[in-house]
Every structure is written in structure tokens, then in C-alpha cells.
Amino acid sequence: MTTTTTRSPADVAISVAATIDDIFAMIDGWRDLLQSGLTSAGELTAETVDALSETFAVPAVTGETLLTGAGFVAAPGALSDAEWHLAWWLGTTGTPRTARRLATIDDPAHEQFRDYTALEWWRVPATTGARHLTGPYVDYVCTDDYTVTITTPVVLHGAMVGVVGADALVDRLERVLLPVLRAGETPVTLVNASGRVVTSTDARREPGSMLRDDGLTAAVRALSPEPVRLADGTVVLPCGDTSLALVVGR
Structure with a gap:
């Protein structure tokens, strides 16, 4: 088993x-x-x-x-x-x-x-x-x-x-980071402080594309030291002090 x-x-x-x-x-x-x-x-x-x-x-x-x-x-x-x-x-x-x-x-x-x-x-x-x-x-x-x-x-x-x-x-980073992201409980997208996708478990989100939702983009750019939960349930988590963030649940 x-x-x-x-x-x-x-x-x-x-x-x-x-x-x-x-x-x-x-x-x-x-x-x-x-x-x-x-x-x-x-x-x-x-x-x-x-x-x-x-x-x-x-x-x-x-x-x-x-x-x-x-x-x-x-x-x-x-x-x-x-x-x-x-x-x-x-x-x-x-x-x-x-x-x-x-x-x-x-x-x-x-x-x-x-x-x-x-x-x-x-x-x-x-x-x-x-x-x-x-x-x-x-x-x-x-x-x-x-x-x-x-x-x-x-x-x-x-x-x-x-x-x-x-x-x-980016393709080298993906080889290292995607297995980590896929081990999570839910689909996630890794973005930079501008909301630009670094890598994602969602194949529709290609590296370099932007997250366009105003509320989501604002939360990513704020990079709060604590997780931020949006009205639709999406969670934005900082990745330490790297200026990267995980977008979870969308």
C-alpha cells in the first residue's frame, strides 16, 4: 500500500x-x-x-x-x-x-x-x-x-x-519548485511581488503571465508577513522574505 x-x-x-x-x-x-x-x-x-x-x-x-x-x-x-x-x-x-x-x-x-x-x-x-x-x-x-x-x-x-x-x-527553477508545490494539499501558484507567475501547479498559468484580479494583485503586492484571506477564500502566503508569495485556492 x-x-x-x-x-x-x-x-x-x-x-x-x-x-x-x-x-x-x-x-x-x-x-x-x-x-x-x-x-x-x-x-x-x-x-x-x-x-x-x-x-x-x-x-x-x-x-x-x-x-x-x-x-x-x-x-x-x-x-x-x-x-x-x-x-x-x-x-x-x-x-x-x-x-x-x-x-x-x-x-x-x-x-x-x-x-x-x-x-x-x-x-x-x-x-x-x-x-x-x-x-x-x-x-x-x-x-x-x-x-x-x-x-x-x-x-x-x-x-x-x-x-x-x-x-x-525559470525552467530550472520549475524542476526544483514544482515537486514542492505539488506536494501541497491544494493547487498553488508562486508569484513575485508584482503578481507575475513564476510557476504553478495549474498548467493554464504560464511563467511570466500576470494575475489580473484587483483584490488578489493588491494582496500579493502588499506581501503581508501573515497569510491574507480574500473574500472568495483565496489565500496569499508570503514565502519568507524572498518577496515571493503563494496563491492558494484559485
Whole structure:
């Protein structure tokens, strides 16, 4: 006889948080390394940030990991020898996995130059001074696939000199998170703070789609530390401090 054990929505939320928290903790460690190393280096140069970033980014995207990209993106004007600069590495899909440096165009006069400070993964941490999870979105810069990006500010002497972070493909996250969601008592959808679907046990809710109900969207965006029950019985549960939420019962 086979016994199936189901888990409460609260337990599912805890498991989701544990998975994402591991990535957060890794990125926080990278931030600390950069802040310490750049303080010791004195003058901030592209060579300095490249060397420091490579030490953590390459292992992060070549090991057994959910990550497909990692590195540091400098604030415009923060480096003495480069107005715009990305020190970012991408993991390959082969076996064994290797890493390659992301090729970028850093000349604002070039027709293909892209101002990354206008993008959410830069703009929100720069505004709030806090870690941010962006996506899922189609990452046309790196992967051309649905991606989640986590970034956190790097601060020296009270000023943000850039952000450090990582990319994870949504399909890789789904392989890890869907079994956790399916072990729950009821169908659930995992969304970000904007109400955008990360993954769901409901096949009709594709990653990247939005939850449109006004009451539901407001509850998700509020991200109360306690579960919120809506009038129709839908429950919104925070997944720790990941900025993600479980939508249960709809």
C-alpha cells in the first residue's frame, strides 16, 4: 500500500523560501566580498572588479547550480577607467559546464548600447537600497529565455557603486519548485511581488503571465508577513522574505 503525504500551504511556502534563501545567502556573500575587496583596493578599476567578480561568478555558473549567470554591474562613473562596465559570466549547457564572459557594448554612442540603469534589476535596488527579485522575464541580453534575476546593491563609503547578482532560468527553477508545490494539499501558484507567475501547479498559468484580479494583485503586492484571506477564500502566503508569495485556492 502506498501512502501519499501532503503538506500544508504554510509548509510549502517554507520550502520555497528555503530554496530561494540559499541563492540570496550566496549573493549576500558575494556582496560582502566585493565591498571588502574594493575597499582594500583603493582606486576602483575595471580590472579590479573583474578579478574579484570572476572568483565567485565562474564557480557559481559551472557547478551543480540553478544559476545561469552571475557577476557585478558597475554604476555609471563608479570606475576610474570605465564609464559603463559589466563583469558578468554565463554558464554553458554542455557537460561539463564551462563559463564564458558576457560580451557587452559599453559605448553610449553605439547604436546597440543599452542603458542597464533603466532595467528593473538595476532600478529597484538603486532606488530602495535593498535586494530585489526581477522576473520572470525574457532576458534578451543573456539567454533569450524566461529568467529570474536577483540583485543587491554594493555600497562603498555610503554610495552604491554597482549591483551584484545572479540569473536563474525559470525552467530550472520549475524542476526544483514544482515537486514542492505539488506536494501541497491544494493547487498553488508562486508569484513575485508584482503578481507575475513564476510557476504553478495549474498548467493554464504560464511563467511570466500576470494575475489580473484587483483584490488578489493588491494582496500579493502588499506581501503581508501573515497569510491574507480574500473574500472568495483565496489565500496569499508570503514565502519568507524572498518577496515571493503563494496563491492558494484559485
